Amino acid sequence: MSATGRNLPAAAGALPEVRQGQRPSVMRMRLAPGRRAGGPNGPGEDSGVEAEAARRERTQVFLARVAAGLGILVLWQACAATLAPGYIARPLGILGQVPAVFGDQSFWSAAGSTLLAVVEGLIIAVVIGTVIGLIMGRLRDVDRALRLYVDSFYAMPLVALVPLLTVWFGYTPLTRLVVVVIEAVLPIIFSVAEGARSLPAQFTDVARTYRAPWWRVWAGIVLPASLPYLLGGIDLAIGRALVGAVVAEFIASLNGLGYYILFNVRSFQENRAMLALVLLVVFALAVRGLVSLFVRRELPWYRAG
């Protein structure tokens, strides 16, 4: 029996069914309900009821949000109308500026300039931050050497660095890009390093057992295991990148939403400035939404695990 099993490895899978009669199939039947009960994502019998409840929950969240938003706007409008001079921004005033601003070529040119810089900066920061983070997380000597400086950079108010950068890189979009990258790269480094450091030893044990070459350990285990942390880092980086871009535009007077805001506020056009601010918020939320969509679609194991 064992001899045939040895000589015919390809057929070994088929052998037990014949030889052992019913047992394997009985076992498999027992597995199916076990999976339902055990698997958190297994479809339950009452999934229709659950879906209905989830739908109702979503509707309630939506209604609560709309109500709160309207309440805030009404309060704002009331306060501005009764207490503030006419040039102070207020919801109805902002609404009134929508046609003018959205029809204005310079607004869109400013928006494109800022958002493109933020996207470019984020991409560069993700690449650099992932590499540095993974290395710091896995190689203790590198971590010991670099940690103090990364910490210092994180603690430093980067706004203070912008005037220096304008000297180094000129009053050019390059300065803004550098500021965005520096702002965005730090949370990514921290987050990825944390992920790489907390990699369970059993994963590297498995890799060693199968004699995986070093580059497979990095690319196939350290990187995917740190991916959820990277996405968490990107989530933090988006806000910081926008701050960096706007601040750089303030200080270096570069074409962009930051400068658009500054210019309009100085010309007592607060309602217009507010619209640029709204666009920045919408952009930040959209990028965060994309990140969480990516997590849900491409990393199904992450939320469940």
Next chain:
Amino acid sequence: MTQPAGAPLIHVDQLSKRYGDRTVMSGVSFDVDTSEIVSVVGPSGCGKTTLLRCVAGLTPPSGGAVSIAGHVVTDPPEGVGVVFQHFGLFPWKTVSGNVGYGLTVRGMPRGETEPRVRELIGMVGLEGFEHSYPHQLSGGMQQRAGLARALAIEPRVLLMDEPFASLDAQTRDVLQLEMLRILDQRPTATIFVTHSIDEAVLMGDRVVILTGQPSTVHDVVDVGIPRPRGRGSVDSDRFRVVRDYLWTVVMKGQGQRRAEAGNNSVDRHSEGTAE
């Protein structure tokens, strides 16, 4: 270098391991022949896992050596499959990806791994779950995948570290019998570490009993129950005799450990000389 005919495949020779000034295992020696299953049983914390990690080349021993087919183990050797207590499946890989991992990392092309992976998934009874992720599987199914991954590389040595300890009792019973069936089909030199005495007797051709602190080999018992084994093997007189013997020895060992722990403050040196 080939091993002389008749020599054991795995040779554990005077193995000892210290962590700092704590010695967990000292002078452990035993052999495993080709296609033999050797259970290692002992109270929890006696260094069973450490022993297995030394054989797997994951932890360097403090003294003594392990050799597989005549080669001294320094790094994880070729052809050794390990089944971990907590499965060690990669959560970002599907069942297929996990099962094929050992083949992929040695650079086997996809076309060759696929039929192998399919065969192994069939053997452990996971058809239909090829594209599931570990978190979608029950513990028992995850360990089936872990087992398939270890078998995929057609190992000559299989090391199992309390593979069923984190499963519920019923799943454990099922998997024990399936494991026996699979090892009957592809006989492999196997070290099966467990803290369950019944499991040690059911799975092993021989049982190595570790006792004491630091732990040493108290005895090596020939189980003497013929293969293929199944549910009926548990009802045999021989099973009861071997189990009762192991029970007595392991329990006595634990009593001894407790007594020593109580004496610790009085005389620390008594531990080393108690044996």
